[in-house]
Amino acid sequence: MADVVESRLRDYFKKKSFKPGDALPKELELAEALGVSRNVVREALSRLRMLGMIESRKKRGMILASPDILGAFERVLDPLIITEETLQDLFELRLVLEMGLADVLFINITPEHLKQLDLIVEAEVTDSQTFRIKNEIAFHGKLYEIAGNDTLKRFQNMLLPIFGYVLKLEKELISGTVSHKDLVDLLKGGDKEKFRMGMHAHLKPHFDKLEQLKK
Amino acid sequence: MADVVESRLRDYFKKKSFKPGDALPKELELAEALGVSRNVVREALSRLRMLGMIESRKKRGMILASPDILGAFERVLDPLIITEETLQDLFELRLVLEMGLADVLFINITPEHLKQLDLIVEAEVTDSQTFRIKNEIAFHGKLYEIAGNDTLKRFQNMLLPIFGYVLKLEKELISGTVSHKDLVDLLKGGDKEKFRMGMHAHLKPHFDKLEQLKK
Incomplete structure (x- = not known):
């Protein structure tokens, strides 16, 4: 009713x-x-x-009123109650967003942003899965912030618990051959295509898993 | 309360x-x-x-129950009541998604999909803004479908009225140098990087506008 x-x-x-x-x-x-x-x-x-x-x-x-378009979304995004299939979909959505971010990123990035990324990379601790997740959140969160799109940034913030949850399910610390530091260097280099390929190499273990799942 | x-x-x-x-x-x-x-x-x-x-x-x-994570989102996505800033953010989000889709697309695409894309491109009518929007929706919607991620596909479906609305606000029929047909040829070619660059050229007028806005 x-x-x-x-x-x-x-x-x-x-x-x-x-x-x-x-x-x-x-x-x-x-x-x-x-x-x-x-x-x-x-x-x-x-x-x-x-x-x-x-x-x-x-x-x-x-x-x-003008509704907060992500407010209701936020209320249901709980990894404990959403289905495994949806969790997988959202993780894949994250990969799509990371790969698609390069253009907007290069439009917005300033020398100040690069300094902030340097600081994040220097502070990274990589010897445990928990720290790895913290690094991921700090680094990739900053990239979304640089992109300068509030809706996108909030959207990615909401997805973070999901990513953390999926990453925790992985038993080993899988890592691509391109590190966060390498990505910052690619950003400094200013070549968008190279950055994009670097991001793909960085996320490669996730793409490989995706490829296995689809087969 | x-x-x-x-x-x-x-x-x-x-x-x-x-x-x-x-x-x-x-x-x-x-x-x-x-x-x-x-x-x-x-x-x-x-x-x-x-x-x-x-x-x-x-x-x-x-x-x-396992909530429908996009259900509530769907209820508020009305271009007439959301703010202009959010509309712009969502349009930008679409560009990010389109650019990021290549990897998942190449993992999933089959010869059958390519035939379906051929049919869509052959049926295109380009002499009015209304038809242009219909082409956009048919073509890009199919790409999301091929990506095989239900959440992503529904998300893009929900964003369609927003895109249609923003496109209608544009006075002239702006168009990149790479057409939908060119994009299908690039998909058939099988080179992901070339496809990605083609997609960027296809969306270039939108990226140019974005660049102007940010300045």
Whole structure:
């Protein structure tokens, strides 16, 4: 029932051409307009509020809002409850993002960014799986930050627990022949294609596993 | 209030180590366990149900479920209500995905896929912006399908209205020097690096715009 009313509320807002920032009718009016009980409308409104699509403002009542598009996603991204297949899909998605990042990276990178990457690489400790995961997060997280796309950066931040979880499942410390330090050198070199090939070599053990899985 | 109870319910399920498929306590028991009213618990449960984290089963009552991680995302991805900045971020995310897809694509592609791409390219009509968008969706959608990652494919499907919306905002029909047909030829050629460079040339007008924006 709440599903149906949630969907009808969305249609109603659309039909009335409400835009973000517009004041919305009160709960009671909405219940009357849709011909349903106030309790059901309240439940549906609660869902839309959770998604950030409506907000309550003092004195102005409810307004339509620009939703936080990743907020709801964040709420369900728990490696303990999502299926193994989805975990695998998300890990693969990470590989796609890392490989695709080069162009945006080269558009945005500054000498200051390169210094920050140097510091991260110098601080790396590589003798345990836990530290390896920390290095991964610090280094690759910085790359996303440099790319300068807030949505992408938050998206990757959310995926981090998933990557950590999948990496922990791997028994040995697998590592490509190209290190984080090598990648920083390639960034400094300024050749996008070489960087991309370096990133592929860095991620190669993961791609090899993918290739085995697909066979 | 529903926010707080939603979060407390999550913690409660975690503390009790419930796994997907496990039967959950009844509404009334949960209300007592958390010391809140049944109405508030019902509202919080409704939110979790919306996220696919709980399901109601005949005879078994509520069970903890593996959520559909993209379901909630889908509900808020409406170009009319999300901010312009987020639209731009998502468009950029699309470029990153397209550029990063090559490796997974080459792992999965079959002669049958190449035939399907041939058919799509032959059917292309390029004399209006509307057709251009349809071509884009058919061609690039097929590439994601070939990549064989359900989450990624659904994610890109959800982003399609956003791309369509952003493309419509562009006044002229901008186009790279490499066509969809050229990309299919590069796929047939089997050289991943050449394909990647072709994809970049295909998307170049978008990258150029990005570069201008960042300056």
